[in-house]
Amino acid sequence: MAPVGVFLAVILALGLLERMVPLDFLVPGARLGLSNVVVLTAVYLFRFRVTLLLVILKCALTSVLAGGPASLIYSASGSLLSLAAMWALVRRLGERIGPVGVSAVGAACHGTGQVLAACLVLENMGMFIYLPPLLLVSLISGVLVGAIVQRIVPRLRVLDREWFRR
Amino acid sequence: MVSEMKPLDALVVAVILAVAVGAMALISTTRDGADAGELYAEVYEDGVLIRTLPLSEDFDDIVNTNRGYNRIVVEAGGIRVAEADCASKTCVHIGTKRLPGEMIACLPHRLVIKIKGGEAPYDAIARESPPPAVPATVARYSAPKRCRIDR
Incomplete structure (x- = not known):
């Protein structure tokens, strides 16, 4: 569980950092998505159970610390859809797709999940109007996140593999 | 950054870009006629x-x-x-x-x-x-x- 704790701490710290860079003026609710650096790194290094635990804890803790209980459904739907897509891409396509592509798809799925949740909660399909600009913003941050992960994963792989599997 | 991308990465990025820009263009043309x-x-x-x-x-x-x-x-x-x-x-x-x-x-x-x-x-x-x-x-x-x- 130690790696989960470390990764979770980094996610929460990045979350605080992100709050200083509001992107609300571009698309309502848009954020940099830096915490996906940690989640995607976990997808490469951890087992599925551990990664899922990390994402669930991330949603729970950020809703307690920042967004309030109402934000849980939006962050959970985005995060879980994004995790499912990224896990499938990494494990199915392996070396054929790099972190940049995986991260771009993950970011797009995160936005789609959130907008979908908003549509259902607000009973207003018009919320989908926000999706295209959100996709565009998330594509830029997604590529950035992917490039960072590409540099992080090889450096962490040299650590004791057992540490990540515990 | 770009040099490290695999062909599939570039394809994925291009597809998402096309969908986003296409949908935004569609929305703006629908909205333009609004009197x-x-x-x-x-x-x-x-x-x-x-x-x-x-x-x-x-x-x-x-x-x-x-x-x-x-x-x-x-x-x-x-x-x-x-x-x-x-x-x-x-x-x-x-x-x-x-x-x-x-x-x-x-x-x-x-x-x-x-x-x-x-x-x-x-x-x-x-x-x-x-x-x-x-x-x-x-x-x-x-x-x-x-x-x-x-x-």
Whole structure:
């Protein structure tokens, strides 16, 4: 569980950092998505159970610390859809797709999940109007996140593999 | 950065870019034809219309929802949420909206403000076909006077 704790701490710290860079003026609710650096790194290094635990804890803790209980459904739907897509891409396509592509798809799925949740909660399909600009913003941050992960994963792989599997 | 990308990465990025830009172009062409007549804002809570505010009349009041309040201000033909007791404050940060089709959403309070009015293009499309029988569940989303296709 130690790696989960470390990764979770980094996610929460990045979350605080992100709050200083509001992107609300571009698309309502848009954020940099830096915490996906940690989640995607976990997808490469951890087992599925551990990664899922990390994402669930991330949603729970950020809703307690920042967004309030109402934000849980939006962050959970985005995060879980994004995790499912990224896990499938990494494990199915392996070396054929790099972190940049995986991260771009993950970011797009995160936005789609959130907008979908908003549509259902607000009973207003018009919320989908926000999706295209959100996709565009998330594509830029997604590529950035992917490039960072590409540099992080090889450096962490040299650590004791057992540490990540515990 | 680009040199490290695999062909599949580039393909994925290109596809997402194409979908996003294409959808944005589609939305903007749909919106362009909107002829702004008398504009009004509809305030929905949980998908139910709770208030209709003409944008030509100034308004400044607290709108209470089951989950908290939003102070809605109408001035100079625009509408904005000046204050809210939610955690995210996204609805406040988004600022003033004044064009038909634009929206302000407060996700924590399940509140949506939609600007409508004039002869919106989707109205014209809807009228070409004979008026459909509107089921009761859909009817409560439609505007008070006549059937509209909500965006």
